[in-house]
Amino acid sequence: MGIIAWIILGLVAGLVARMLVPGKDRQGLIITLLLGIAGALLGGFVATQVFHLPGVQGFFNLSTWVCAIVGAAVLLLAHNLVTRRSGRRTGRWAGRR
Template sequence: MGIIAWILIGLLAGLIAKAIMPGKDPGGIIITTLIGIAGGLLGGWLGKVIFGVDSIDGFFDLSTWIAAIIGSVILLALYRVTIGRGRSH
């Protein structure tokens, strides 16, 4: 997939992750996109390592979207924990 496809998947996966995990985040659309793109890569890597499958097959494959959303949720949770610690001090 091309970079534009990854950005689009990242944007949408990041938005879906924020919808799944509502709450205030100190990031705007750029942070959402970056978390989504990184989440897609993380989800694909985890799918390959844990299940031995190539989960990032193509733009319209359900496995691509599921991996991106799961990875984005994981990264969003880590982002909140990290930022939450920084704010409390």
């Protein structure tokens, strides 16, 4: 697959993963795109190395999309866990409304 196909696959996989993962969406389109591309790579790697399945066979193959969406969802969950903020307000603007 070409670089444009990876970008499109990553964007769509990231957007679908964003719809599937519960919680507030604080990241923008660029972070979604990057998480989607990284998720596609992670999903393809895990599918081929761990489960011995064909992970990335082509742009229009269902296994490619499933691997990309699952990988993006896992990375999105990890991103949400790392960037989760506590409920209390702190910092410079804590007392102002």
